Amino acid sequence: MADACGGTPEEWVAEVVRERLRLERARVGVEAGRLAGRHAALLKRLGE
Numbered sequence: 262m263a264d265a266c267g268g269t270p271e272e273w274v275a276e277v278v279r280e281r282l283r284l285e286r287a288r289v290g291v292e293a294g295r296l297a298g299r300h301a302a303l304l305k306r307l308g309e
Contacts (some may be wrong), residue, residue, distance in 0.1 A: 266273055
């Protein structure tokens with residue numbers, strides 16, 4: 262696969278890992294926003 266893409270196996274794996282991390286970061290961000298919205302009143306009280 263790496264040869265077909267014009268890179269080393271290490272480069273190919275690194276790119277796959279980076280893409281997976283980008284997807285996971287986005288998923289975690291969505292979930293954090295959902296939780297913050299759901300618990301906004303509690304977060305406000307804790308911030309006072």
